[in-house]
């Protein structure tokens with residue numbers, strides 16, 4: 001009897017109490033806000049295992065715990081937090097030794113937030129002396145020197161931290177964004193109340209095992225994109241010797257969405273595009289210039305996904321040699337299965353590609369010689385002597401071009417103590433055809449001089465545009481002389497120099513501004529993310545990365561600047577004005593005659609099977625990189641119930657209960673039973 005009455009009254013008290021709480025505005029959800037531009041360290045898988053962060057199926061949350069200096073780290077190591085924490089730190093502490101402290105079994109670390117950039121008070125995440133999380137021997141297992149007994153550490157600055165398996169999510173927040181709040185909150189937590197502000201992270205990125213297993217079970221997708229290639233003059237001639245001038249177009253980073261890749265390899269892209277611009281400008285090459293009638297043919301190659309086992313160059317070379325179309329479209333213009341929008345590549349004769357000049361990491365001024373200097377690397381094989389001759393030819397072009405009005409880079413042969421050419425697409429060409437004469441030009445000699453290879457710090461802070469112009473001038477003049485077979489190198493036109501302001505614009509677009517005005521000439525400006533990423537992403541048949549689209553459209557409109565007709569899509573550009581069948585593409589709602597081509601860039605060891613909707617894996621496969629699927633990526637910060645408010649609430653609640661009991665006992669005296677008529681309640 002009495003207990004029921006007390007229970008009912010207690011419920012009533014609770015109801016009133018919760019009303020009081022909500023009227024005070026203590027609502028956790030209202031204090032939450034989502035941070036935009038959150039980017040995560042991806043979970044990536046190769047053929048044998050997986051790497052990177054794990055954001056698990058469930059949300060991970062904890063109070064903010066700041067690690068900005070060594071003292072903070074020591075404190076964390078000595079004195080593990082008693083409740084769950086999310087570490088807020090900077091790149092300097094993305095090292096194995098600090099990660100080991102975070103990952104200790106009893107450490108209560110639920111995740112790591114890496115801050116980057118500059119807020120009102122300046123840069124918090126200043127560049128460490130060096131930061132390179134990837135391999136010391138990039139592309140070792142897809143390159144030429146896999147079985148070398150002496151492994152040459154091209155990238156000695158690497159801390160290899162990418163290869164660690166983390167059991168918590170790691171996200172990247174740009175300080176320009178709301179995350180400066182996070183820094184403030186973390187500081188407040190540190191100075192006052194350790195658990196006032198918290199953060200929760202979801203990502204659902206937790207792929208395990210390896211690429212074989214995940215492709216079969218469909219929880220990952222292959223890394224890949226689109227390469228682009230073109231022939232100077234826009235026409236392929238299968239009976240001409242061909243020089244391929246090329247670079248890779250992708251970059252890597254711990255946080256793939258933030259991979260500006262200035263030195264590796266946006267600087268090479270910008271230089272080659274500026275070269276292409278100069279060579280297609282008859283004011284620079286001479287009015288009668290006709291690239292179709294030159295002795296030598298020049299092919300430009302921009303390979304995608306090279307950092308992930310030479311995806312672009314390997315698939316291109318493989319398909320040029322042995323592509324089988326099982327279902328042609330009408331007129332055999334394209335292939336339906338496997339889908340290829342153009343079959344131009346099947347016309348290429350690989351035996352005619354007898355020379356290769358590649359640019360890789362040409363963006364930093366040489367430190368040991370003068371600033372306008374590059375190193376030429378040659379492979380130590382049967383073609384070594386001829387490759388050195390090619391280098392000498394380029395050196396002669398350089399020496400004969402030197403004048404007050406033209407700044408031209410000088411070159412010299414790289415050290416012979418290295419095993420041969422550095423990691424580059426040229427490795428794929430030599431693997432395909434060991435008779436190719438090749439040189440790789442770079443700003444480093446024996447080891448990478450870029451301290452930030454494969455990181456967000458490779459951002460062009462050290463760029464020097466006049467140095468890039470000098471490289472581009474050398475390449476433009478070399479190509480001109482090569483194509484025309486010029487022996488008297490003083491006859492290369494003095495006018496043949498690249499446009500410095502174009503080069504500057506290209507660097508700005510490719511490295512820092514995805515929405516630069518210049519891009520609007522080539523595609524709709526809304527396309528693409530806010531941030532610059534040169535990570536290929538996962539392969540998709542339908543779309544390409546902004547950079548691939550830009551390069552294709554740039555090459556095509558430079559080659560054939562005259563547009564015709566208006567269009568919404570490529571299919572509107574199948575006929576010219578006279579109604580004859582042609583190859584053309586739709587660029588900015590106008591048709592342009594086709595002169596540049598995309599090529600699928602994903603592992604040559606896998607093939608999409610439309611019947612099973614899965615990738616078939618070659619039995620001899622050894623090189624397949626995949627990205628674990630993810631969902632609902634978010635990073636929300638929130639205010640844990642404030643302790644002063646907590647105390648106040650507790651006191652209020654206590655007072656309320658005391659008052660309630662006083663009233664209750666008073667009422668009891670005046671026969672509360674009658675008043676509430678509990679009996680009738682019970683009878684009902």
Ligand SMILES: *[C@@H]1O[C@H](CO)[C@@H](O)[C@H](O)[C@H]1NC(C)=O
Pocket residue numbers: 096159160161163164165
């Ligand atoms: C960091 O950890 C990874 C994975 O455990 C390891 O491969 C690498 O050698 C470590 N790096 C250093 C500098 O010890």
Ligand SMILES: *[C@@H]1O[C@H](CO)[C@@H](O)[C@H](O)[C@H]1NC(C)=O
Pocket residue numbers: 237238239240292294295
């Ligand atoms: C291809 O090149 C050869 C050799 O330079 C030349 O004789 C021929 O006319 C060219 N073909 C076309 C279609 O331009």
Ligand SMILES: *[C@@H]1O[C@H](CO)[C@@H](O)[C@H](O)[C@H]1NC(C)=O
Pocket residue numbers: 365371372463464465466467
């Ligand atoms: C670029 O490098 C040259 C040669 O070292 C130097 O004279 C020039 O001042 C540099 N330019 C910039 C903008 O740093």
Ligand SMILES: *[C@@H]1O[C@H](CO)[C@@H](O)[C@H](O)[C@H]1NC(C)=O
Pocket residue numbers: 396397399400487488489490
């Ligand atoms: C110019 O090139 C020729 C080869 O064509 C070479 O013999 C000569 O040494 C070069 N001139 C200079 C100043 O180096």
Ligand SMILES: *[C@@H]1O[C@H](CO)[C@@H](O)[C@H](O)[C@H]1NC(C)=O
Pocket residue numbers: 488489490491
């Ligand atoms: C090279 O060309 C220049 C200018 O046309 C000329 O003066 C010079 O004599 C030529 N040199 C040789 C070796 O033919």
Ligand SMILES: *[C@@H]1O[C@H](CO)[C@@H](O)[C@H](O)[C@H]1NC(C)=O
Pocket residue numbers: 204631632
């Ligand atoms: C993402 O979150 C929504 C609700 O917020 C949920 O319905 C959905 O299942 C989540 N996606 C995945 C793949 O878990």
